[in-house]
Amino acid sequence: MQFLYCSFQKALLAAPLLFRAIRKKEGRIMKIALCGIGRAGSEVARAVYCRPDMHIVAALCRPESNRAGKDLGELAGMPFCGITAKEISEVENVFREHRIDVVIDFSNPAASRVLLDACRKFGINAVICTTGFSDSELRWMKKIAREKSFGLVYAPNVTVGVNVLMDMARVAAQKIPDYDFEITEIHHRNKKDAPSATAKRIAEAIGRELGLKGEGAVPIHAVRAGGYIGRHEVLIVGEYEKVHIVHESFSRRAFAEGALRAAKFVINKKGWFEMADVLSEPELEAVDMA
Numbered sequence: 001m002q003f004l005y006c007s008f009q010k011a012l013l014a015a016p017l018l019f020r021a022i023r024k025k026e027g028r029i030m031k032i033a034l035c036g037i038g039r040a041g042s043e044v045a046r047a048v049y050c051r052p053d054m055h056i057v058a059a060l061c062r063p064e065s066n067r068a069g070k071d072l073g074e075l076a077g078m079p080f081c082g083i084t085a086k087e088i089s090e091v092e093n094v095f096r097e098h099r100i101d102v103v104i105d106f107s108n109p110a111a112s113r114v115l116l117d118a119c120r121k122f123g124i125n126a127v128i129c130t131t132g133f134s135d136s137e138l139r140w141m142k143k144i145a146r147e148k149s150f151g152l153v154y155a156p157n158v159t160v161g162v163n164v165l166m167d168m169a170r171v172a173a174q175k176i177p178d179y180d181f182e183i184t185e186i187h188h189r190n191k192k193d194a195p196s197a198t199a200k201r202i203a204e205a206i207g208r209e210l211g212l213k214g215e216g217a218v219p220i221h222a223v224r225a226g227g228y229i230g231r232h233e234v235l236i237v238g239e240y241e242k243v244h245i246v247h248e249s250f251s252r253r254a255f256a257e258g259a260l261r262a263a264k265f266v267i268n269k270k271g272w273f274e275m276a277d278v279l280s281e282p283e284l285e286a287v288d289m290a
Helices: 002-026 039-049 072-076 088-097 109-122 135-145 160-175 197-210 253-266 275-279
Strands: 030-035 054-061 085-087 102-105 125-128 151-154 180-187 220-224 230-237 242-249 271-274
Touching (some): 030 253, 054 072, 085 088, 109 135, 135 151, 151 275, 160 230, 160 242, 160 253, 197 230, 271 275
Parallel strands (some): 030 054, 030 102, 054 085, 102 125, 151 271
16 A cells, blocks of 8 residues: 555656646747745745646745755755756856746845846846835836836736735725725735835725825835735725725735746736736636747
């Protein structure tokens, strides 16, 4: 029985590799570079491992990271995969060595800057899920993307569900503009930026509908506690009633699936995009990798 169990486990682990070989022969496999191998990045690696239409070919980490030189499988809790994590300073060499269709980034603003300089130079598309950028950094990102040498999806609000919350909050602001709007966001204690980039974007969306401008026009309350993955609430209160819209991610797989959907969207595109653009198109089962 133990022999049969081990054989079954090995077959399950080998199945994605077999499917990838079939898809590779058919010419429909997406080659991904992963930047940032923390909790969200590792979830992306595990999600891609289970998909026959995608394959991670390179992994990047921050300078002097203890993850550099280690196998991605070891770092992400998967079987050995033969992909060695390299420091972001080596990104141009990585881009020369591998054919890459899209980079998915869950790192930090400094690493993202180095990454995007290389994407711009090599014409490699990117999905940027990193948060904590300054206003000037965001302006720079938009500027280089709009030069149209590559495609960039800026997706700090990468989960599908939180974008639905944003749409609902926007509709509420249109329908009941005389109500009071407040946002509360809760994340794990180690998240550095507060309020979150997603909360700021929700506030901006509401503010546009209400004709309000400037930081703080729609109040945001940021909480950093325990192991919260991510929760965003919009409280809309009138004199006699309230509307309460909540989105909560209870697994980082939600981030991974949103990032992979954005990666499929941006293939063969150039310019600046956001998750609203991604969700405005039906999700493709297969991508034309021409």
